[in-house]
Amino acid sequence: MAVRSSGNVRITGTAIDDQKVTFQKIVSLSFESDRFTPADELQFTVLDVLNGRFKFITMELNGRKIFDGIVDIQKRVIDQKGNYTSFVCRRKTCMMLDNEVKPYWYFNLTSDQLIKSHALPYGANGAKLPKEAVLPQILAKKGISHWEFLTLFCRLAYHRSPYVDRMGNITCDPFQETEHLFSNSRTDGIPFLTAELTDDHYQIISKLSVKTGKAEYGATYGYVLNNASADQFEIVRERYYHPETEWQGEPALSARQYYEDKQAGFFEVTVTVPGIYDIRAGDSARFEDVIGSYYDLYVTKVRLRSDSDGNTMTITLWEKSGLINR
Numbered sequence: 001m002a003v004r005s006s007g008n009v010r011i012t013g014t015a016i017d018d019q020k021v022t023f024q025k026i027v028s029l030s031f032e033s034d035r036f037t038p039a040d041e042l043q044f045t046v047l048d049v050l051n052g053r054f055k056f057i058t059m060e061l062n063g064r065k066i067f068d069g070i071v072d073i074q075k076r077v078i079d080q081k082g083n084y085t086s087f088v089c090r091r092k093t094c095m096m097l098d099n100e101v102k103p104y105w106y107f108n109l110t111s112d113q114l115i116k117s118h119a120l121p122y123g124a125n126g127a128k129l130p131k132e133a134v135l136p137q138i139l140a141k142k143g144i145s146h147w148e149f150l151t152l153f154c155r156l157a158y159h160r161s162p163y164v165d166r167m168g169n170i171t172c173d174p175f176q177e178t179e180h181l182f183s184n185s186r187t188d189g190i191p192f193l194t195a196e197l198t199d200d201h202y203q204i205i206s207k208l209s210v211k212t213g214k215a216e217y218g219a220t221y222g223y224v225l226n227n228a229s230a231d232q233f234e235i236v237r238e239r240y241y242h243p244e245t246e247w248q249g250e251p252a253l254s255a256r257q258y259y260e261d262k263q264a265g266f267f268e269v270t271v272t273v274p275g276i277y278d279i280r281a282g283d284s285a286r287f288e289d290v291i292g293s294y295y296d297l298y299v300t301k302v303r304l305r306s307d308s309d310g311n312t313m314t315i316t317l318w319e320k321s322g323l324i325n326r
Contacts, residue, residue, distance in 0.1 A: 009276065009306075010060040011044060013071075013087075015052035023048050027084070031059075031067065031304040035174075035281040038123075038147055038164045039094035042067050045086045050076070057089045061278055068092055068168070092123035093164050096147040101140040110134045114153050115170060118146040125168035133157035139246060152246060159253055161260075166280055174323050175298050176282045182271050182315075183288040192271040193312070195289065203263040206230035207238040210251040223251035225259065229266070229321075264322040269297065276304065276311045285317050296320045 009029070012022045025047035033040040042059060054074055059067035073088035099122055111134070115127040135157055140149055150170065154162040160172040183189030205227055212222035221240065230237065239258075247254035269287050285297040294317075301316035 008060075008062045012058050012060075013052075013054040014056040014058075015054050017052065019052060021048070021050070021052065021054075027307070029304070029306040031302070033281040033302040035163065035298075035300045036161075038091065038096055040067060040069070040091040040281075042069060042089045043087065045084055047082065047084050049083065050085050054087070057087060061276060064278060066278060066280070070094070091164075093168060095122035096124065096150065097145050098122075099146055101144050101146055101149045103142040103144075104140050106135070106138050106140065108134055108136060109138055109153070111153070111157065114150065118150055119170050122146055123168070124164065124170050127170040128165070128173070129154075129170070130158050130160075130172055155253070155257055156246070156250070159256075163282060165282065174282065175284050175320065176280065177284075178280070179284040179286065180277075180279055180299070181286045181288070182269075182273070182317075183286075185290075186288060189288065190273055190277060192273045194272045195287070196268075196270045198268045198270070200266050200268065201233055201235055203266045204230050204233065204235050205237050205239050205259060205262060206235050208255050208258060209238070209240050210255045211240070211242040212251050223255060225252070225255040227259065229263075260323055265300065265318045266322060267319045269294065269317040271315050271317070273313050273315065274310065275313070276306065277313060279313065279315055284320075285315075287317060294319075 010022060011026060012020055014020050023046045027045050027047055029044040031040070031042050042057065054071050057069050057071055058065055069089040069091045071087055071089050074085065076085045096119065101118065111129050111132055119127060135153065138153060138156065150162050154160055154172055158172050162170050162172055163174060165171050165176060181189040182192050184191050207227070208225045209221035210223040210225070211219045213220040219242070241255065241258050243251070243254040271287065279299060279302055281299050281302055283299045285299055287294045287297060296319055297317040298320055299315055300318045303314040305312050
């Protein structure tokens with residue numbers, strides 16, 4: 001049986017001879033998107049009789065492209081039930097994760113050089129950075145990917161993490177303009193089947209002491225960052241942080257980034273909705289139920305499952321306040 005779709009889903013493949021094929025008999029489909037990685041994943045199975053081997057896949061929803069990726073795995077299976085082909089694909093920007101940077105000390109590296117050398121050749125379409133920037137020096141360690149190098153540059157130069165927006169551009173703006181309302185009572189809201197609201201206090205750090213120098217029998221911790229969120233819940237959880245070489249001289253910035261990495265998702269809303277919607281990681285969001293409303297949220301993960309039984313999406317929302325460097 002084919003996928004039941006509440007929207008017009010169209011998947012097209014480009015074969016190694018550049019011939020394009022639009023798949024007609026899709027029997028299962030799954031899609032996952034995570035705000036903190038440039039490697040959205042699409043998996044699907046078709047009953048179409050295919051002779052070609054494919055390199056690229058695009059997926060459109062109601063005429064709008066929502067996925068443009070490479071084929072990682074193409075598997076054809078022949079059994080007593082027939083002949084079918086499965087695909088595992090990732091967004092083209094995954095190439096920034098798949099490829100390593102040459103180990104090197106870069107001096108006076110500009111943001112323009114960064115994008116031209118470490119983003120555009122690996123799937124990105126462009127960049128919308130806050131401003132032109134230059135770092136006097138930055139080390140590309142052995143084994144670091146282009147995405148990790150981009151992340152390090154943006155954190156040092158802009159005090160923010162990079163993301164890939166809907167158009168495939170590198171940006172440091174963590175929230176996109178599109179906003180979604182999840183509500184079972186509002187006519188303008190997206191209705192949900194289930195919702196889970198989780199306060200994960202175990203992620204919250206109350207006090208972070210950052211190493212700023214050496215002492216005779218250890219280290220000196222000349223910078224201390226206290227967390228107001230921990231004070232609200234009377235949480236005591238102290239950590240001592242030794243920044244790596246690239247963060248030396250930036251105790252405040254490294255402390256804030258450490259906080260963000262550890263506890264960005266301390267409050268989480270997970271909603272399951274019927275159907276298929278154009279919801280992307282990074283979109284702003286609101287959630288309403290009979291108890292209250294939450295307005296300062298954003299989409300951090302999207303999971304789509306589609307088969308003969310129907311379509312469901314699971315969307316994970318985090319509080320914007322969890323991103324300190326924004």
